[in-house]
Amino acid sequence: MKFAERLKEERRYPLRAENVEILQVNLGYRCNMSCKHCHVQAGPARREMMDMKTVETVLNVLRRSNIATLDITGGAPELNPHFQYLVTKSKEIGRHIIIRSNLTIFFEDGMEDMPEFYRENEVEVIASLPYYLKDNVDRVRGRGTFHKSMNAIKKLNVLGYGRRDGLTLNLVYNPQGAFLPPEQCSIERDYRKELKEKYGVDFDKLYTFANMPIGRFSEFLRRSGNFEKYMDTLIDAFNPSTLDGIMCRHLISVGWNGKLYDCDFNQVAGIGLSDGNTENIADFDFERLAVREIAADDHCFGCTAGQGST
Amino acid sequence: MSDYYNDEDLGRFGEIGKFKPDLFKKFMEWYNASLQPGNLSKKEKILIALGVAHAIQCPYCIDAFTKASLEEGMSLEHITEAVHVASAIRGGASLIHGIQAHNSVDRMSM
Numbered sequence: 001m002k003f004a005e006r007l008k009e010e011r012r013y014p015l016r017a018e019n020v021e022i023l024q025v026n027l028g029y030r031c032n033m034s035c036k037h038c039h040v041q042a043g044p045a046r047r048e049m050m051d052m053k054t055v056e057t058v059l060n061v062l063r064r065s066n067i068a069t070l071d072i073t074g075g076a077p078e079l080n081p082h083f084q085y086l087v088t089k090s091k092e093i094g095r096h097i098i099i100r101s102n103l104t105i106f107f108e109d110g111m112e113d114m115p116e117f118y119r120e121n122e123v124e125v126i127a128s129l130p131y132y133l134k135d136n137v138d139r140v141r142g143r144g145t146f147h148k149s150m151n152a153i154k155k156l157n158v159l160g161y162g163r164r165d166g167l168t169l170n171l172v173y174n175p176q177g178a179f180l181p182p183e184q185c186s187i188e189r190d191y192r193k194e195l196k197e198k199y200g201v202d203f204d205k206l207y208t209f210a211n212m213p214i215g216r217f218s219e220f221l222r223r224s225g226n227f228e229k230y231m232d233t234l235i236d237a238f239n240p241s242t243l244d245g246i247m248c249r250h251l252i253s254v255g256w257n258g259k260l261y262d263c264d265f266n267q268v269a270g271i272g273l274s275d276g277n278t279e280n281i282a283d284f285d286f287e288r289l290a291v292r293e294i295a296a297d298d299h300c301f302g303c304t305a306g307q308g309s310t
Numbered sequence: 311m312s313d314y315y316n317d318e319d320l321g322r323f324g325e326i327g328k329f330k331p332d333l334f335k336k337f338m339e340w341y342n343a344s345l346q347p348g349n350l351s352k353k354e355k356i357l358i359a360l361g362v363a364h365a366i367q368c369p370y371c372i373d374a375f376t377k378a379s380l381e382e383g384m385s386l387e388h389i390t391e392a393v394h395v396a397s398a399i400r401g402g403a404s405l406i407h408g409i410q411a412h413n414s415v416d417r418m419s420m
Contacts, residue, residue: 131385133385133387135386136385173383175380175381176380177380179377179380179381180381181381181383182381182382182383183382183383186353186382186383187383190383
């Protein structure tokens with residue numbers, strides 16, 4: 001495995017967790033969209049969904065640990081029938097809540113009040129917007145997505161998101177193909193200017209993430225003959241200074257079925273924790289997980305390329 | 311001739327340095343230094359490189375600097391604008407030589 005070899009060269013092998021500050025929960029792979037860059041290959045036909053028993057176990061872990069943040073992802077997490085219950089209960093426990101929203105979900109039947117629900121619970125919204133131009137976004141995420149996204153951001157802005165303290169709206173840039181993301185602050189300036197001038201919308205921060213060579217993006221790489229070249233690009237851009245802040249050292253990922261992983265990407269790749277005794281959220285042992293050895297693989301180069309992607 | 315320029319040959323550029331390695335080393339140092347941000351930003355330098363790549367029609371440079379442009383956050387809109395600048399200057403350079411033709415005609419004409 002090239003990533004392990006690279007860590008050994010840097011004398012950073014094995015990589016270990018520093019803490020568990022974030023519990024990242026995947027509520028299921030069902031989504032109203034089928035984006036080309038989606039690493040979990042989410043879509044309307046997916047049926048995997050976290051059940052109520054597992055949701056209760058997640059809440060119990062939050063109650064009996066001091067994990068500060070619950071990071072809810074999917075698919076479109078809003079499509080899980082227990083989504084609002086998980087959010088409101090986590091809020092009662094006093095945890096900071098992040099929702100990874102695709103924004104277009106607001107325009108699905110029964111989801112119209114979602115922006116108000118977010119505001120009531122002061123959740124931080126992190127939303128995918130791969131570029132600030134319509135054609136680039138629609139090519140990756142489907143026709144009409146850009147306009148829906150702009151309308152969704154306008155709704156959130158009216159409620160105070162991206163404009164008031166405590167109502168955070170962060171956007172995510174993803175490369176629209178087999179290349180690395182630009183420098184975060186530079187592209188953030190372009191987003192802010194273009195989106196304000198053309199659509200009058202505001203946001204807090206822009207994150208730039210590299211595409212992971214797994215899932216639907218991996219299929220694209222192989223189909224287009226770009227897989228080897230993309231891996232070489234990631235490996236050449238390996239930046240050891242990203243290892244301190246890399247997300248797997250600070251979070252635990254919970255799959256829709258309650259299985260634990262070092263990150264969302266390992267979840268998709270089916271790589272469980274290297275600690276074989278702790279496979280499920282029901283076995284959650286904070287002390288042990290906070291210092292666990294990270295199970296790494298070559299897709300990890302996606303998180304360590306350039307400025308890093310976490 | 312369709313395989314005259316091979317995609318993977320760009321990755322073999324270093325093989326040029328097997329002969330006269332001192333010259334190749336100097337070229338690489340100069341090349342890398344010229345692309346570092348200075349009075350011009352990295353983005354501006356990449357756009358210049360992209361324009362030149364099209365003007366000289368180097369397929370390797372076109373691939374390399376198109377990717378570099380995307381990695382600087384530019385879109386096909388930016389890339390196409392840069393190619394238009396390069397093409398317009400190149401076209402203009404041909405067109406201005408029309409004056410030489412006119413001069414030539416003048417010299418030959420009664």
